Amino acid sequence: xxxxxxxxxxxxxxxGVVANDGVDVxxxxxxxxxxxxxxxxxxxxxxxxxxxxxxxDEGTVEIDGRAMQFSSPRDAxxxxxxxxxxxxxxxxxxxxxxxxxxxxxxxxFMMDQSRVAQQVEELSNxxxxxxxxxxxxxxxxxxxxxxxxIVKVLYRGAKVLILDEPTAVLTPIEADALFKTLRAxxxxxxxxxxxxxxxxxxxxxxxxxTVLRGxxxxxxxxxxxxxxxxxxxxxxxxxxxxxxxxxxxxADVSQTVLSLRGVSARDDRGRDALHDISLTVGRGEIVxxxxxxxxGQRELAEAISGMRALSSGHIDVAGEQVQSGRARSAIAKGxxxxxxxxLHTGLASSHSVEDNLALKNYRSSSLxxxxxxxxxxxxxxxTDLVQNYDVKTPDxxxxxxxxxxxxVQKVLLAREFSSLPKVLIAASPTRGLxxxxxxxxxxxLVEAAERGVGILLISEDLDExxxxxxxxxxxxxxxxxxxxxxxxxxxxxxxxxxxGSTVSGGAR
Amino acid sequence: xxxxxxxxxxxxAIFYGTPLFFAALGGIFTERSGVLNLGVEGTMLLGGVSxxxxxxxxxxSAWFTVLAAIIIGMAAGALTSTLLAILxxxxxxxQTVAGLAITIFAGxxxxxxxxxxxxxxxxxxxxxxxxxxxxxxxxxxxxxxPILFNQTILTYLSWVLVxxxxxxxxxxxxxxQLRAVGESPQTADxxxxxxxxxxxxxxxxxxxxxxxxxxxxxxxxxxxxxxxMTKGAGWIAIALVIFGFWRxxxxxxxxxLFGALQSLSSTLKARNVQVSGDVLxxxxxxxxxxxxxxxxxxxxxxxxxxxxxxxxxxxxxxR
Numbered sequence: 001x002x003x004x005x006x007x008x009x010x011x012x013x014x015x016g017v018v019a020n021d022g023v024d025v026x027x028x029x030x031x032x033x034x035x036x037x038x039x040x041x042x043x044x045x046x047x048x049x050x051x052x053x054x055x056x057d058e059g060t061v062e063i064d065g066r067a068m069q070f071s072s073p074r075d076a077x078x079x080x081x082x083x084x085x086x087x088x089x090x091x092x093x094x095x096x097x098x099x100x101x102x103x104x105x106x107x108x109f110m111m112d113q114s115r116v117a118q119q120v121e122e123l124s125n126x127x128x129x130x131x132x133x134x135x136x137x138x139x140x141x142x143x144x145x146x147x148x149x150i151v152k153v154l155y156r157g158a159k160v161l162i163l164d165e166p167t168a169v170l171t172p173i174e175a176d177a178l179f180k181t182l183r184a185x186x187x188x189x190x191x192x193x194x195x196x197x198x199x200x201x202x203x204x205x206x207x208x209x210t211v212l213r214g215x216x217x218x219x220x221x222x223x224x225x226x227x228x229x230x231x232x233x234x235x236x237x238x239x240x241x242x243x244x245x246x247x248x249x250x251a252d253v254s255q256t257v258l259s260l261r262g263v264s265a266r267d268d269r270g271r272d273a274l275h276d277i278s279l280t281v282g283r284g285e286i287v288x289x290x291x292x293x294x295x296g297q298r299e300l301a302e303a304i305s306g307m308r309a310l311s312s313g314h315i316d317v318a319g320e321q322v323q324s325g326r327a328r329s330a331i332a333k334g335x336x337x338x339x340x341x342x343l344h345t346g347l348a349s350s351h352s353v354e355d356n357l358a359l360k361n362y363r364s365s366s367l368x369x370x371x372x373x374x375x376x377x378x379x380x381x382x383t384d385l386v387q388n389y390d391v392k393t394p395d396x397x398x399x400x401x402x403x404x405x406x407x408v409q410k411v412l413l414a415r416e417f418s419s420l421p422k423v424l425i426a427a428s429p430t431r432g433l434x435x436x437x438x439x440x441x442x443x444x445l446v447e448a449a450e451r452g453v454g455i456l457l458i459s460e461d462l463d464e465x466x467x468x469x470x471x472x473x474x475x476x477x478x479x480x481x482x483x484x485x486x487x488x489x490x491x492x493x494x495x496x497x498x499x500g501s502t503v504s505g506g507a508r
Numbered sequence: 509x510x511x512x513x514x515x516x517x518x519x520x521a522i523f524y525g526t527p528l529f530f531a532a533l534g535g536i537f538t539e540r541s542g543v544l545n546l547g548v549e550g551t552m553l554l555g556g557v558s559x560x561x562x563x564x565x566x567x568x569s570a571w572f573t574v575l576a577a578i579i580i581g582m583a584a585g586a587l588t589s590t591l592l593a594i595l596x597x598x599x600x601x602x603q604t605v606a607g608l609a610i611t612i613f614a615g616x617x618x619x620x621x622x623x624x625x626x627x628x629x630x631x632x633x634x635x636x637x638x639x640x641x642x643x644x645x646x647x648x649x650x651x652x653x654p655i656l657f658n659q660t661i662l663t664y665l666s667w668v669l670v671x672x673x674x675x676x677x678x679x680x681x682x683x684x685q686l687r688a689v690g691e692s693p694q695t696a697d698x699x700x701x702x703x704x705x706x707x708x709x710x711x712x713x714x715x716x717x718x719x720x721x722x723x724x725x726x727x728x729x730x731x732x733x734x735x736x737m738t739k740g741a742g743w744i745a746i747a748l749v750i751f752g753f754w755r756x757x758x759x760x761x762x763x764x765l766f767g768a769l770q771s772l773s774s775t776l777k778a779r780n781v782q783v784s785g786d787v788l789x790x791x792x793x794x795x796x797x798x799x800x801x802x803x804x805x806x807x808x809x810x811x812x813x814x815x816x817x818x819x820x821x822x823x824x825x826x827r
Contacts, residue, residue, distance in 0.1 A: 053697075073699070074700030090695060091688050091695050094684075094687075101684070103685065103696070103700045104681075105700075109681055111679060111684060
């Protein structure tokens, strides 16, 4: 078979990072080729080079055997390469049809919406990509938006489609539909490059897999000749296990560190988001809050960490009441918070690593004197924490937004744990991280629990909750609807209560 | 009948609203591409002084001189906004600061006044003006005569422009691409649209239209050169862009509303109505504040559709 795309010796450097360090990939025409790797392995950089967004510092790109030099996405499109980005490239105020024709150079001067609508419909029927051409993007679900992205590339007659983490935003059913679409496209002779860090998916959908690690190619294997275990070890360079994490020091539930009594709060639009929530977390206990996103988890985390005022109820930390809606009071009482949105709520993303690490304790006399910051002390603190928490950063003055996702989370963990909290609120602490970073974060959480920190782990990831928590509560529409001990937790029952079904007493 | 106060106010609303519309239309193009031009006031003044100079110095028949003045005024505006484009698009400076700098640099006590001095523009009258026309000889027709058929050629041009601009923005491929650049430059770039080119062209076009507005002041409204003669019209134009929801047609209506407010003072004074002139002169600016407060409400924000990338420089390799 001939190569549709061959990339040889690709090197791409960014300030302080080598994102691609001599990557070789050879993609055959008419296959689904998976690019597998952890976050920061260089997958996205590689695809951005292939689509003309970045120019490689070294190396060659060949399309159908001819060497190419893309200087803009336009060139790549002309060569038949289309990309479905992880973060959609759609104009949210435009209609589907407008987004599809956008940038088409041979479309007529005056736009003909109905003609485009017809073509969009044709494409969607052919590949099972149901979308309404006249709908505006902001009205569509994430899954629908992704279909628009795919239609957009197909409309341009792309021969090679690149999908960057396409299932990250999809429900399992939507993901299966996507896989069918990909198969249909390959059957017509198109080529699909499927970027992912999810092993099961890669096994399910691809013909061949190229594994990247640390910006280098580890190898290419035929999917039929491999298995998830082999791929995992290729991807992380060692074998990984996800099991229930055992703790050397058990929780001491006789001592309550966090207690919520009748807590209610409103969301940003003023509607009731939390209804009369009562909950306790013991010393060294990990309590998992399961639930589908949008059922009040964010408001719960914000209420406890003092970022959201309560409309009624009390929150106590080790017997002392936290002032409602006062983050500084919450911090003073010993509450640490790892928010869902790390780069916006958790950290000041364009500030340096050292400033972010000092954000919580800069008032202490060791870091400031007469309200003037002591830079040397701040730097020393940062240097220590960066080392202890193994943060990969060129130096402590690098803005945190330049770090990879896992390292951003490590900075946040370092800051929150160094304040020696009594209680930790962790909201989706491993979302979007790669396998290695997930391991680190989980290990740190367990360590903290062993030191006696009471942890409220809020996550949509049931596996995570089941492997870490001592006790699991389920949140649905702002209420706690179920509570079970983790070792006796039953996935099916949790799934039902998360979906709002009531469980009659004791019945399984 | 034609000396009825409402006819007079309607007629002068259009007369005074026209330069506001030109400047605001320029603002629509610029902001639709994602660039905020706070330099409109200074740009208008440079256009105005260049136009006045041309009217005094370009030889030839009267209409040729006026045409030349219009073109030179627009070119001066285009040149000024080219500077803004270099600052905002290529050098990616803060757009608010860059725009303010241009207004201060070019404005009433800056470059425009300097040129007026060295060219001695203010010392002579501007004889070759943009005059009110008598279209079809209907200027004296009851009511509609003064309002519709006794305006300057530039007002009629503005009516053509409002149609052309609307079609361009909402019906053509280029308008779609322009709006995409202002909404989501990342998307536009990924779809092979040249973001930098679109931003440059529309910022420069916006400056040319602001320059045209300035020429209208020095050749039609006053008509002579006075330092800082636009008296804040550039700022009203910026508010008008928002008031008009970035749409030419609504902006035209808004421009006439503000034109009416601006003319109120002289109209009422001529009729011996006892109102403080200062209060009346302040009205348009008071209205500007009211409009900006109203459109800043959350409801308005969601509905208005300000270009999402307005004010943000675009950098491709940011990660």
